[in-house]
Amino acid sequence: MAGACYRQSTLIGLNRLLNERKPATMATSKLNILYGESEDEVLASQAALIQKAGHQVTPVLGRKGVEEALRQGKFDLVILGSSMNKNDRHHLPYMVKKANQATRVLVMHADGARHPRVDGMIDSGRSIEALLEMIASMMSQQKSMAAGTAQ
Numbered sequence: 001m002a003g004a005c006y007r008q009s010t011l012i013g014l015n016r017l018l019n020e021r022k023p024a025t026m027a028t029s030k031l032n033i034l035y036g037e038s039e040d041e042v043l044a045s046q047a048a049l050i051q052k053a054g055h056q057v058t059p060v061l062g063r064k065g066v067e068e069a070l071r072q073g074k075f076d077l078v079i080l081g082s083s084m085n086k087n088d089r090h091h092l093p094y095m096v097k098k099a100n101q102a103t104r105v106l107v108m109h110a111d112g113a114r115h116p117r118v119d120g121m122i123d124s125g126r127s128i129e130a131l132l133e134m135i136a137s138m139m140s141q142q143k144s145m146a147a148g149t150a151q
Contacts, residue, residue: 031055031139032074036066036092037081046081046128053132063088070099077138079131082109082124093117104138106131 033055037043040061047059060069063084069075078096080089093105097117105117108131109124122134 031076031135033057033135034060034066034069034073034075034078035081036060036062036069036079037083038062038085038088039083042081042083046131049128050079050132050135053135055135063092066092067095070095074100075103077104077106077135079106080108090115106134106138 033050035043035047035050035057037046037059038061043059043061047057051057058069058073058075060066066078066080066088070078078092080092084092089107089109093107093115094117096103096105104119106120106122107115107118108122115121120134120138122131
């Protein structure tokens with residue numbers, strides 16, 4: 001119950017932040033993001049905030065939703081949310097990379113162990129603003145890598 005209250009207060013704080021000013025982490029280029037969670041209310045609120053930050057978000061519920069979306073479309077980034085179970089957060093990155101090696105994977109609520117197919121991890125106790133900053137960081141890394149291969 002305490003986790004739900006914390007998430008709610010984090011979401012309220014981010015809503016105020018997004019409405020008051022445009023943070024530096026707002027997207028300058030739009031990413032096509034697949035966002036998976038196992039809880040409806042977390043999925044709806046978090047996906048809306050990521051979308052408000054300027055990205056195109058496809059929200060899906062649960063492991064089967066992520067698998068189906070991967071079969072149907074191509075994404076720049078897949079976010080596996082904190083309400084997904086540990087087993088899903090472990091196995092889905094392999095499926096993402098099998099579908100498209102270039103797709104980046106960000107896992108929330110990482111247990112500290114480094115997964116070979118995960119490009120970024122963020123603790124679920126961090127704010128949504130920290131998630132947006134991580135997305136921006138991953139975007140800049142991807143641009144740097146692309147610039148390096150173009151030369």
